[in-house]
Amino acid sequence: MLRLFALTWAAATLFHVWATPLSQAVLLTPRWVAIVHVGLVLAAVWVLRRPELIHRLLVLGVVQVLSAWVEMPATSNHWLLAMLGALGLLLAAASSWATDRTLDAAEVARRFLPVGRVTLLVAYGFAAFDKLNAGFFNPSRSCGSFMASELLTSYGLPAITASGLGAWSAIIGTVVIECSVPILLLIRRTRYVGVLVGLLFHGFVALNLTKFYTHFSAVLLALFLLFLPPSFAVWSSARAREYINTKVAINFVTWIPVCLSLFLWVRPGVAARQRVGEVGVLLWLMFATLVIVALVTFLWRFRPETPPRMLLVTPRWLMVIPLLALVNGLTPFFELKTRSSFNMYSNLATIGGHSNHLVISRTWPLSDVQRHLVTVLETDDPRLQWYAAKRYRIPLQQLRVYAARQPDRRLRYELAGVVRDASRIGSDPVLSRPVSGWRIKLQPFTAVPMADSPPCYDRYRVAY
Numbered sequence: 191m192l193r194l195f196a197l198t199w200a201a202a203t204l205f206h207v208w209a210t211p212l213s214q215a216v217l218l219t220p221r222w223v224a225i226v227h228v229g230l231v232l233a234a235v236w237v238l239r240r241p242e243l244i245h246r247l248l249v250l251g252v253v254q255v256l257s258a259w260v261e262m263p264a265t266s267n268h269w270l271l272a273m274l275g276a277l278g279l280l281l282a283a284a285s286s287w288a289t290d291r292t293l294d295a296a297e298v299a300r301r302f303l304p305v306g307r308v309t310l311l312v313a314y315g316f317a318a319f320d321k322l323n324a325g326f327f328n329p330s331r332s333c334g335s336f337m338a339s340e341l342l343t344s345y346g347l348p349a350i351t352a353s354g355l356g357a358w359s360a361i362i363g364t365v366v367i368e369c370s371v372p373i374l375l376l377i378r379r380t381r382y383v384g385v386l387v388g389l390l391f392h393g394f395v396a397l398n399l400t401k402f403y404t405h406f407s408a409v410l411l412a413l414f415l416l417f418l419p420p421s422f423a424v425w426s427s428a429r430a431r432e433y434i435n436t437k438v439a440i441n442f443v444t445w446i447p448v449c450l451s452l453f454l455w456v457r458p459g460v461a462a463r464q465r466v467g468e469v470g471v472l473l474w475l476m477f478a479t480l481v482i483v484a485l486v487t488f489l490w491r492f493r494p495e496t497p498p499r500m501l502l503v504t505p506r507w508l509m510v511i512p513l514l515a516l517v518n519g520l521t522p523f524f525e526l527k528t529r530s531s532f533n534m535y536s537n538l539a540t541i542g543g544h545s546n547h548l549v550i551s552r553t554w555p556l557s558d559v560q561r562h563l564v565t566v567l568e569t570d571d572p573r574l575q576w577y578a579a580k581r582y583r584i585p586l587q588q589l590r591v592y593a594a595r596q597p598d599r600r601l602r603y604e605l606a607g608v609v610r611d612a613s614r615i616g617s618d619p620v621l622s623r624p625v626s627g628w629r630i631k632l633q634p635f636t637a638v639p640m641a642d643s644p645p646c647y648d649r650y651r652v653a654y
Contacts, residue, residue: 191416192299194423195306196241198412199275200234200250201477202405204447206269207231208454208470209402212261215458223260229253231451238443244295248283251276263634267534268406270518271313275413278305278511285505303416304503308512310413311372311501314388316519316532318368323547325537327361329353333535333646334361337395344399367391375417378496382489385414389485393478402467404474411481418485419494426484446473523547525555529634537646541638562586563638567609568602582637586620591630593621 207213213227233250240246258265258273265273282302283293290297326332330352338360339349350356367387374384389411396407415422430439450473454466488494503509521531522540539546540553541560555561563583566574574592577584586605593599597616602609605620612618639645 191303191418191420191423192244192247192295193241194415194426195299195303195412196237196244196247198408198415198481199247200237200241202272202408202412203230203234203250203254204451205408205470205474206272206405207234207451208466209405210266210269211454211463211466213451214454214463216455218456218458223257226253226257226260228451228455230257231447235444235447238447239440242295244283244293244298248280248293251279255280259631262631263529265530266405267313267317267530267532268409270530271309271413271515271532272409274309274313274511274515275306275409277514278302278309278508281305281508281511285508301504301508304499304501305508305511306413306416307375308501308503308509309515310410310416311375312512312515312519313532314368314410315372316515317534317536318365318372319549320522320533320536320538320547321365321368322549323536323538323545325539325546326365328537329357329361331537331645332357332361333537334364336646337398337535340400341395341398376501378498378500381417381496381500382494385417386482386485386489388414389478389482393474393482396474396478397471399468399471402470404467404470407478408474411478415481417500419497421492421494422485422488425488425492429484523550523553524557525553525560526557527633528560528636535646539639557633559585559587559633559635560638562605564589565604566601567604569600571596571599571601574599574601577637581640583640584637585635587625587629587633588635588637590621590623590625593618594624597622 207227207230212221213224213231216224216228230250230253233246233253237246237250254269254276255273258269258276261269279298279302282305283298285301286297287293321334326334329335335350335352335357338356343349350360368391371384371388371391374380374387377384392407392410396402396404450466450469454462503512515532518530519532521527522533522538523545525540528540537546543553543555545551545553562585564586565583566578569575569578574584576582593615597614599615600613601615601618601621602611604610610618610620612621615621
């Protein structure tokens with residue numbers, strides 16, 4: 191099972207690089223975050239060539255954690271989940287090494303697999319639970335209908351009408367599927383059904399050619415497969431050796447990712463990024479279809495029993511990883527941050543002690559960041575002008591972070607009822623106050639809409 195995880199985890203890493211092209215044109219203009227992404231590709235390909243070597247998987251885990259850290263505060267939810275998975279793997283290996291000074295793959299798997307399963311349940315549970323809010327059930331604003339329309343229009347098909355049956359089908363269907371998956375995975379008798387439903391749903395979502403969600407679906411795929419019995423890994427490995435030429439397969443998983451990544455690294459521009467994303471979707475379609483067909487065939491032929499105690503984490507202290515996922519998912523309800531909290535594309539709004547959630551109707555603020563909101567009135571900065579045009583207010587903390595990066599911009603703004611005019615935001619006494627590094631990394635906030643019901647995708651932007 192650890193070998194199967196290594197293969198799918200390395201594949202998820204590659205999809206992350208292709209769908210989040212921070213390394214674009216790195217060979218022309220090197221940047222630290224881009225260099226780390228190059229390291230991700232090299233480590234992933236290294237694992238794909240010999241997935242049975244556990245030290246290679248651990249190296250990949252280290253690079254994943256480093257990548258997630260350097261991408262903060264804009265780290266996507268799927269990569270934050272990947273970071274937690276990588277940390278769980280590294281801690282499981284460390285605990286195994288501390289016990290007998292060896293890195294036996296079976297022992298590492300025994301410790302890690304339950305950690306990965308429980309962490310996925312927590313993160314996915316929040317992603318589903320956060321959608322139970324008034325905004326998501328508003329067809330004209332819902333991320334459910336928005337993403338369905340985006341998927342259709344990316345193939346030249348007509349968008350879903352805001353008040354039609356299609357919009358409500360997308361909304362209700364998304365809620366039903368996402369809420370059922372963690373429940374199905376929790377129940378032993380329905381666990382394999384949950385895996386299949388999750389793979390089919392997210393396999394379909396990742397086919398979007400406008401916004402590439404292959405990275406998110408690929409991370410979920412690797413973690414969903416942890417709920418399958420070891421016999422699936424044994425059977426699929428045997429079938430692969432029977433039908434696939436090993437040498438050809440190794441060359442494919444080596445040179446195709448390397449060539450596609452090299453194209454990304456040397457070609458600047460939107461067109462190159464779009465091309466890489468589209469090829470990534472094609473590779474995803476092949477990869478996901480292969481996995482789903484293999485799973486359906488295996489379940490149909492063998493009807494395997496679900497192994498007991500799949501969610502029992504030992505040693506107990508490894509539960510720190512699922513607990514980190516739990517704390518991260520709760521942060522919007524305590525107003526500690528509103529970005530990368532597993533609340534992606536959910537329409538969840540938590541601010542000023544209030545929440546639009548249908549179950550949790552209030553928040554318990556542990557920070558005052560969202561009490562100090564800036565309204566952009568006039569500026570020469572196109573990015574800041576976007577907030578004025580879309581009628582969004584920016585948390586003062588986030589605007590200070592931006593002012594430190596773009597100190598020469600001019601801004602006329604309103605804060606706490608007072609209008610201020612800063613000819614240079616880097617010299618403004620309010621905006622020039624520094625923000626501590628840990629807040630920048632760990633406490634990002636999205637913009638706050640002036641409208642009661644914010645639109646979907648705009649709501650998800652980081653305010654900087």
